[in-house]
Amino acid sequence: MNLLSRKWTAILLIAVPFWANAQKGIELKDPSGKIQLNVMLGNTVTYSVSHGEDVIIGTSPVSMTLTDGTVFGKEPRLKKKKYRTENQMIYPPIYRKQSIKDHFNELTLEFKGGYSLVFRAYEDGVAYRFISDLKKPFMVESEQAVFNLPNNPKVFAATPKGRKIDGVENQYHSSFQNTYRYVELSKWDKSRLAFLPVLSESENGKKVCITEADLLNYPGMFLKVSSDNKGFYGEFAAYPKDISVEVRGLKGMVKTREPYIAKVEGKTVFPWRVMVISEKDTDLLCSDMVYKLATPAAEADYSWIKPGKVAWDWWNDWNLYGVDFRAGVNTETYKYYIDFASKFGIEYVILDEGWAVAGPADLFQIVPEIDMEELIRYADSKKVGLILWAGYRAFDLDMERVCKHYSAMGIKGFKIDFMDRDDQYMVDFNRRCAETGAKYKLLIDLHGTHKPTGLQRTYPNAINFEGVHGLEEMKWAQPGTDQVTYDVTMPFIRMVAGPLDYTQGAMNNANKENFKAVYSEPMSQGTRCRQLAQYIIFDSPLNMLCDAPTNYLKEEECTKFIAAIPTVWEETKALCGEVGKYLAMVRQKNDVWYVGALTNWDSRDMELDLSFLGEGEYKAEIFEDGINADRVGKDYKRKVIPVPADRRLKIHMVSGGGHVMRIWK
Known part of the structure; x- marks a missing residue:
């Protein structure tokens, strides 16, 4: 038995309630039945995704072109289809949770020509990947990965700060560090790449976060907006050819590239194209989908790893x-x-x-x-x-x-x-x-x-x-x-x-x-409390x-608190939040709970629901923004209080503020 997981798996060879064949295509639903993925086979392979009555991804083509002219997904000839459901618990050695439920339905379409497409449907999203069964090595010229988004939604996306090579910006050379733009899809600058993940709004408050998983020996995917403003399509850096040495001999800059994006062995499993779907913003804060889709570690003793x-x-x-x-x-x-x-x-x-x-x-x-x-x-x-x-x-x-x-x-x-x-x-x-x-x-x-x-x-x-x-x-x-x-x-x-x-962890904290x-x-x-809260909210x-x-x-009270905060956890939960405005999360280890909250530049009053605590009396050590923290960011107040019996606690954060607490019996 794998040391990192225990699972049960069933292979089903006939149609069952969570999938069905129809003239329009092949349907796959997640275990809850909320998410429906429809795969259509015509001159090309296309897919679409809906959540309840809302279309999340409109009809989008899927293909991969090899340098010898072979195109996976073009005029597909279905050889076999196979359905699978899996329900397992994953026990990561290093993670923000002690265990992860991994429950999905899967559809594998095996085509003539030596390739397959695998689709998975989880309760919080879908993913697909290509698999090659070719016997000889080959090169991938390009991949068609399209994510059509209905109704010109607003998106949160970041564009790379491209390095200059011979005086010209190259967006494929980037540290992947930039803030997000929040714009309508049609207003995105079509000359600019967006690096993953990208978040798009959908109907009824739903959102879809587009990213990738199990990227081990293949270029990472960027996104560009299509000329008709219908959605994003994937872009990939070509394989490097000539590289110059830069920055004290520590960095390489690609001067020229090959006419292909990847060199691969014949039998190859390609990365997952991932769409995490949320009904409310807080669903995104604790998503495990990327981790679940990754290749499991080999069975070994990982106790030497000390976070x-x-x-x-x-x-x-x-x-x-x-x-x-x-x-x-x-x-x-x-x-x-x-x-x-x-x-x-x-x-x-x-x-x-x-x-x-x-x-x-x-x-x-x-x-x-x-x-x-x-x-x-x-x-x-x-x-x-x-x-x-x-x-x-x-x-x-x-x-x-x-x-x-x-x-x-x-x-x-x-x-x-x-x-x-x-x-x-x-x-x-x-x-x-x-x-x-x-x-x-x-x-x-x-x-x-x-x-x-x-x-x-x-x-x-x-x-x-x-x-x-x-x-x-x-x-x-x-x-x-x-x-x-x-x-x-x-x-x-x-x-x-x-x-x-x-x-x-900055100790010098400034207002706007x-x-x-x-x-x-x-x-x-x-504020100072903002820095403390980040140790609870950010996964590191x-x-x-x-x-x-x-x-x-000089700031031993804060330093002792920071030093005591764990970096891996038994449980992680989202309490509340809205993208770009505020959030609060709670994490637990060894019967101690840590709560962190952040706000944007708006001061904010919140009531935190602490009902996750069990029976009994609890104490809370609290660091909160000081009365003058909006003027002097270093201002904070520490106090220890009993947790209210009704498990409701009102907090206040100043502009750019934060709030933290440690709770124990």
Whole structure:
């Protein structure tokens, strides 16, 4: 029996109530019967999706073109169809829940010509994928993935900040970090790509979040708006051909590309095209669909994987004060970080960019200011683990030897950066990082990369992913950058795909009028309690404390609270929320409940429903916005109160504010 799941599966070879053949096509319904997916076979394969009486995805074509002229999905000749239902419990080793119910109905259409299409219907969405049974390797020229959206809906989408190559912006080179535009589909700039996930409004308050899952060796999908404004269609970066070396030898820029998007083996399982459907916005906050669709991990012992908090150096620019040594990338500074982590029970310290000699892209050349063996010895004596930063190219040049060497020395993981692409080569690089890291029992934090697609299920040591407009953006934010609104939008969109490397924890907190971008002594937008709440609301198994240890030592009350918050959970629930406006979530571990709430720039009064608590008397430790927090973001008030017997608690958040509480018996 798989250590990560227990399941029962039934294969049904005749029609049953949740699917039926009709002249118009082949119907598949989810186990609840609310979602209906209709597949039609004509000159092409098309599909449509409805939820109750509402059309979510209008009729949309599906195909894949190979470089030899073969087209999967063109003039399809059905060979066999097979139906399956599955109901299982998944028990992830690292996740925001102790268990996940995985219940779906599935339809497999096997066609002549050596390929199949698989459709799945869950109670909260649908997905489809191609499977090739060809015997010889081939190349994919293009894929047709279309998502037609009725009635010109409004969409939340982010466009990549393309890097310039030879003076011209290239949208396929991006860190996947941007805020969302909220516009009617027809008003989207058709020259711009949108990176996944993308959220579209539908009828009766419903929404559909479009993303992908099980992306292991294939380019990531972007979306563009069709010329007739009917919906989105997929765009993919072609396979890289000529790559120039940039940024101190740590980054590669693709100068030219091949006339195909992927090289694959004959027998190949392609990524899932995913549509998560919500009846209310809060349904999106706890979606497990991407994780469920990912390839399960091999049976193994994953107890060595230790999530936790990280004292991080780069955001605060190594700015210590009140010390008797010159702060910077040196042994004395990192011993100070280690002492700080040990004092508060923080599990890790990261050595970010600077510990290895710049230029050669050689991770075995350590700067003379760092005594790595001494730091590892000292950290071990303080029960603190060390994680090393690496530019992707340096890591890629000698991945096996780097992992073997530093694992043997006692390093606990790598934070890998500057990938900035999701063509097939780079997607496979992420997979190889996770695979090689697992071999040597190393945590892998994939920074500078695209959104997750379930790699954390396939390789549980792949613990964090960036692809988010995180707090680092505040160091160089342009005027008008609205991180506060992003914070109450992103959990309904980007977090649907998986965990984040957002890097919260600022102790210098500013309101809208006082905020300014300062690289070396940065600040956050919004209040102190907002920063605390993000540790509860944002999914990050490896969670940073971004500010300087000296600043945390001046704010021990907040620091102790942050350090005690778990990073993986037994239960996660959404309490309330509306995209772009506010949200509140609750998480539980070891009989302790944590509640976090955020608002946008509107001050807000809310009544939280705490009925999830069982019988008995409970206490709550509360951090709330101070009476002057709208003027001085650092203002907060801490109190301990009994939880009301009626389990209703009124809270107030100022503009850009937040609210947190810890509840126990």
